[in-house]
Amino acid sequence: MTVIEDLIAALGADKVLTGESIGERYRSDASMTGRFLPLAVLRPSSVEDVSIALKICDRHRQPVVPQGGLTGLAGGANARSGDIALSLEHLSGIEQIDTAAATMTVLAGTPLEVAQRAAEERGFLVPIDLGARGSCQIGGNLATNAGGIRVIRHGVTRDNVLGLEAVLADGTVLSSLNRMTKNNTGYDLRQLFIGSEGTLGIITRVVLRLRPLPTARLTALCALETYGDVVSLLNSAQRDLPGLSAFEAMWESYFRFNAEALKLAFFDRTPPFTVIIEEDVAGSDVDRERFEAFLGKAFEDGLLADALIAQSEKEARAFWSVREGHLMDQLLPGLVNLDVSVPIGQLGDFAVDCETALRTRFPAAHVSFFGHVGDSNLHVAVWIDAAGEHDLHEIDAIAYALVRQYQGSISAEHGIGTLKRDFLDHSRSEAEINVMRRIKAALDPNAILNPAKVIPPEA
Template identity: 70%
Template sequence: DAAAGTMTVLAGTPLEVAQRAAEDAGFLLPIDLGARGSCQIAGNLATNAGGIRVIRNGVARDNVLGLEAVLADGTVISSMNKMIKNNTGYDLRQLFIGSEGTLGIITRAVLRLRPLPAGRLTALCTLGTYENVVALLRRAQKELAGLSAYEAMWESYFRFNCEAEGLRLFEATPAFAVIVEEDLQGHEAERERFEAFLGRALEEGLIGDALIAQSQKEVQTFWRIREGHALDRLPLLLNFDVSLPIGEIGRFADECGKALRAKFPEAHVSFFGHVGDSNLHIAFSVPGATEETAHAVDAVVYGLVGIYSGSVSAEHGIGLLKRDFLDRSRSPAELELMRRIKNALDPNGILNPGKVLGSI
């Protein structure tokens, strides 16, 4: 619907198919993540997927206007709303978005579209401290009207992926590498402004160096390092997805890295994340890891998340693996209310049984 700026999709539509259809019509579907070629819209919504454009366009739930879902008793709840303003009682779509299929099965959705950018500018910057990572973020949010991505990589993560890809982009591996990306409106002055922004940051010592992508191939190279598919080659890789107050992420990463390396001196431990939306990912791998190893790593990571008042899941959801750690991020009163909602909509526990809250 070009007038409403919406797209109506079936549950099984792959995200990339929906993105291309939106682009063909002159729009941007803002939901975007690395699994775009295989993930499906209903899964994106059921897990409230985040991804790389959250800093500008929000998580999945922020891009949904209407929803259809089937309840455990077969009732079809259909609210295929196309209006941005619709303040008519409880917002029922939010019951199902992020509920991981435990309250209903999403069958259709109305997604909100945005204007298609005229292009994008992408830079890869080096920084010496996490404090500078935050300072550059705040500067970018103030000076780059179209800031759409801000992705940070700690030294060990950046080094590992550059070596795996056979790349050497800087003389020495920086303490931090950040991808800054801006959506363009098509004005001639935008590139000049982007370059001036980086120039000032360089002069003031916020960044040590910067590469501005000159081609789509270079853009893909920067993102290939960030997406880190080479990590899959590591044995028994454990991935963590947590969220913390932006100002605390640097200290958390330092403390978490030291604690994990003290317990497992031979382990690969690296950090990367969206930062601009408070999301940090942790990659852990050690040869010969067992189930006990995984439990020990969980205890370290989620124990620290609780101390820092963070979230045990920024965008991956709870499922089974994080179910026992949900109380690190949610109060007893919140958990009890979740159980009451689950009991009301699915009293027999037939929808994705055991997930999120366990047996009810």
């Protein structure tokens, strides 16, 4: 029997899409770089289904690509010709909310926003949040160790997971559904699967750590003159604002472009650096006074040139609309958004060097910067009129060479997938990549799980 015949016999035909029934959406993640429709799309509705499917594929040495909400940007969920996709979309639902322990157990295919709403109804916050919340799935958030905008307060995804269950390549169901903060009983297998992009196992269940739901949020838009002032303001905010939940910096050209596109004016002139500061608070006057006092002191200390405090939800949203920069994507079609990390103190120098290097090669390029500075995370927006594939690769090569020089990370939050795989050695040593290979071989000896992703082939 072929692998497809075996799968249909074991799972039933309704869980195995083939041929015409495979929708176009299974071709690619949000990077839109996927070229092939999968040979088949498996849609298990139980953990047992996942186990059966992998056991069969392993026996047939059949490559399997796990797919979640397909919102990734690194090509990590794209099938090669002949790969089978395993979609978690039918393995969805919230299994338990433990209000005493502040934990939530969910199936991996649950959309992030569904989990967020369920937590909110019980007075809790799911500490993971990102723009794709409506379509991305918890399992994919773990597989890619998603970052997002609230990391400065609650950490990245791996910091908010207490336990998980994953199915190994041979069908073994590995349950590590820990619900406790302290648990020192052997190796932390959980963290091995988080961020491994489906190459070591398929995550099926997750125990999330919940946080108290903040009742109010204070937002300020701050104008600063130098990157050194940005770092000083960050350090003060981390010391004096216990609920600091966002610290987002925009470099001059990014802020100007997006404010003009949105027809919004906040300051007399565009400052060299604009920072959004947000604090989650209980909502008392005391909190607001402290927030105002913090900004007042920063102004006195000469860190701030100007600052606006949002007087309404609408005003806060206006600040964020510049930061989100959705019009930039529309006005500059084909805009490239690089996602890198560099130690916080050097982000300013890195941005200068990066702009210089890119403009040396592409004098007409539009280059701008914004980022989650508190997380060392910089996004570089690059646009070249009518850029071809070769140009895109050159942009990567120029930026990532600098990242290597700064001992930074070529992927702060987007992961490696296929698109950054051949640059992995810019951020990880040969010894590290070799250990990754050994772990991969130990857990997936037939190399069926998301092959050719993350780890480059041996030279």
